[in-house]
Amino acid sequence: MKPWKKLLLGLAGIFALTSLAACSSSTNTLDKVKNKGTLTVALNPHFAPFEFKTIQDGKDTIAGADIEIAKAIGDELGVKVKFSEMSFDNVLASVQSGKADIAIAGISVTNERKKVYDFSDSYYTSENVVIVKKDKVNDFTSADSLAKQTVGTQKGSVQETIAKKQLSKASVVSLASNGEMINELKSGQIQAVVLEKAIAEGYIAQNDDLTLASFNLKSDGSDAYAVAIRKGSDDLLKEINAVIKETKESGKFDQWLKEASSYKQSK
Numbered sequence: 410m411k412p413w414k415k416l417l418l419g420l421a422g423i424f425a426l427t428s429l430a431a432c433s434s435s436t437n438t439l440d441k442v443k444n445k446g447t448l449t450v451a452l453n454p455h456f457a458p459f460e461f462k463t464i465q466d467g468k469d470t471i472a473g474a475d476i477e478i479a480k481a482i483g484d485e486l487g488v489k490v491k492f493s494e495m496s497f498d499n500v501l502a503s504v505q506s507g508k509a510d511i512a513i514a515g516i517s518v519t520n521e522r523k524k525v526y527d528f529s530d531s532y533y534t535s536e537n538v539v540i541v542k543k544d545k546v547n548d549f550t551s552a553d554s555l556a557k558q559t560v561g562t563q564k565g566s567v568q569e570t571i572a573k574k575q576l577s578k579a580s581v582v583s584l585a586s587n588g589e590m591i592n593e594l595k596s597g598q599i600q601a602v603v604l605e606k607a608i609a610e611g612y613i614a615q616n617d618d619l620t621l622a623s624f625n626l627k628s629d630g631s632d633a634y635a636v637a638i639r640k641g642s643d644d645l646l647k648e649i650n651a652v653i654k655e656t657k658e659s660g661k662f663d664q665w666l667k668e669a670s671s672y673k674q675s676k
């Protein structure tokens with residue numbers, strides 16, 4: 410073979426190899442999930458009625474409306490769903506790093522978060538409330554009445570920012586676990602907790618020494634819950650949006666929420 414032919418063949422070979430490599434690195438999240446046969450979902454299951462641990466038929470299990478959405482997405486894609494538990498402040502980061510394919514954790518859509526992640530259509534609208542001890546409800550009747558008191562929020566949540574802004578005279582602390590935060594409220598280490606209404610109502614139903622404060626917090630525009638996904642995963646996002654649309658329109662989502670509210674959250 411003439412040397413120039415060898416050179417040409419060699420070049421063609423290199424070209425073929427590099428284009429193959431380019432192809433595989435551009436594999437999108439949908440293909441990745443389908444190839445693995447598993448959808449890995451990041452979550453923090455201490456957030457009833459959306460995602461929480463409970464005992465069903467004597468067995469520890471994970472339940473809630475977020476869990477049902479994840480299962481429905483898995484069914485739609487024909488893959489298994491793997492729940493990857495972590496503290497809430499790690500949930501979004503694990504999508505960014507690719508450890509999880511998506512995150513479903515009662516995640517509020519904010520402009521800040523939208524810079525880094527893509528979000529599905531919203532499946533729920535939340536509202537922020539303040540929980541206090543029943544015997545203090547007449548002392549804490551306004552944002553200002555919490556001046557110099559300690560207020561708990563979950564680490565990494567939008568409630569951290571909301572509390573700092575709207576309860577600016579209080580000292581706002583953030584805790585990794587909602588359960589622990591509620592215990593600190595009950596024991597008097599902190600005087601109030603900012604959570605979203607559905608979650609707060611769950612804790613109040615299980616703790617008769619707690620109640621909602623009589624004043625409300627203002628919306629900061631981040632009330633919509635959605636599934637978070639790595640930017641540029643449009644194919645998977647389309648499938649997720651189709652599932653969300655169906656579960657909302659068919660009334661399944663409301664049914665899941667209602668059912669979940671009747672289970673007891675275990676520690």
Ligand code: ARG
Pocket residue numbers: 452453454455456460497514515516517518563565566567568605
């Ligand atoms: N909606 C709030 C946020 O996105 C709190 C979510 C907390 N979720 C949880 N699974 N603990 O910041």
